[in-house]
Amino acid sequence: MKLVNFKKDQQSFLGVKTDQGILNLKKAGQTFQVEVPDRIIDFIKKKDLAGIKQLAERAHHTEPSMFENEDDLEFLPSVINPEKIICVGLNYVSHVEEAKIQDIPKTPILFSKYGNALAAHNEVIPLPKNAEKIDYEAELVVVIGKEAKNVSEEEALSYVFGYSTGNDLSARDLQFTTSQWLLGKSLDGFAPVGPYLVTADEVNPTHLHIETKVNGEVRQSSNTQYMIFNCAAIISYISKHMTLKPGDLIFTGTPEGVILGYPEEKQQWLKSGDVVEVTIEGIGKLRNVLEKEAVPKV
Structure with missing residues (x-):
């Protein structure tokens, strides 16, 4: 459904x-x-x-x-007012290799976004005035269906209500200002999710094609089978450190093909007017347009 x-x-x-x-x-x-x-x-x-x-x-x-x-x-976003928005960084080997930030992680790398970052399908995303290196990240989003604490990997997927399509938009110049990624990840509108929330009975999260297009050009094309930590492993790991609640969102990481991974001379960061489409097999296409904030008239 x-x-x-x-x-x-x-x-x-x-x-x-x-x-x-x-x-x-x-x-x-x-x-x-x-x-x-x-x-x-x-x-x-x-x-x-x-x-x-x-x-x-x-x-x-x-x-x-x-x-x-x-x-x-x-x-509107697939889930409105979730208690938590938890994101997993560097969760595909190919993305770790292109990003050149660190070695392949031994445990999931977690960071947060907040409610201000939520956006919907077709919503216009404002480009921040204090950042220039704006990047896309196609991600499968898990929606928790019941309270989960200290769950095993074997039972973890039974705690999932459904899945949605997400885009972990990132301001790279802010993200790497310090060792903490929060600033570059939680700007207004930088977590679009939608258009659909597909119930778990219709989805096999371990084998889904995932793709990003910018202005019609394919930039990312991969499959969730290449996750380092699959959805069950992520849910189990998080639940052993904090209690997951119904409606919580988990962005599960992005594959290779982000702008950050291009050679510096070929990096063309997202700009005003760009159309970004993230598609996940069986779940849906999330479309957003980026737009520079209007300058107030004097």
């Missing part, structure tokens, strides 16, 4: 992607007098997939007004 957070007429809604369009769960619930979750976090905690599938089936045979045209929607 593909879930969508969207806004229409200044209201936020939760929807399900179907062949007829995006089923507006609020409209469907009102029509059939069925209680449905209003927020993605409520759906994650309740996890009533069977009930929502039945509702979608009923809607399919009845009222077309319950379905929204996807092209007309303003998307």
Whole structure:
């Protein structure tokens, strides 16, 4: 099941992607007098997939007004207001080699992003005024479905609600100002996630093609099978140090092909007007445009 957070007429809604369009769960619930979750976090905690599938089936045979045209929607991030956004750095051997930052890690390298960094599919990302070396990073995003503490790798994936497409945008000149990466990673809008949240029953996270295009040109093309630490290993490792909560997001790392990995004379950093598209097999295409912040008129 593909879930969508969207806004229409200044209201936020939760929807399900179907062949007829995006089923507006609020409209469907009102029509059939069925209680449905209003927020993605409520759906994650309740996890009533069977009930929502039945509702979608009923809607399919009845009222077309319950379905929204996807092209007309303003998307919201796949998860709104997660407690934690945890990111894994240097998680593909090929990326470690191109980045030339350090040796292949023995344990996952973790850092954080915050709520200010969340952005949605089709959202315009503002370029910061105090940074110039803006880079893309295509990443599979794990969405936690239930509280996880001290879980084993064998059971770790049972704690996953679903997966989404993410872009760990990075300001390299800020990232490497100090040994801590936080500054270059948590700028406003630097964690777009979406457009869909695909439930775990439909995804094998260990073998997914992952790709980035900039203005239509392929820059990254790899597969999650090449992760150093797979999703189960990451979840287990994190859960042994902090409690994961429903709705928490984990960015699982990016493969080779980032601008940082190019020879210095060939590095063309992202600029205003660039269109970045991250696609993950079976999960969806996340599209964003970068734009220089407008200069106020005097």
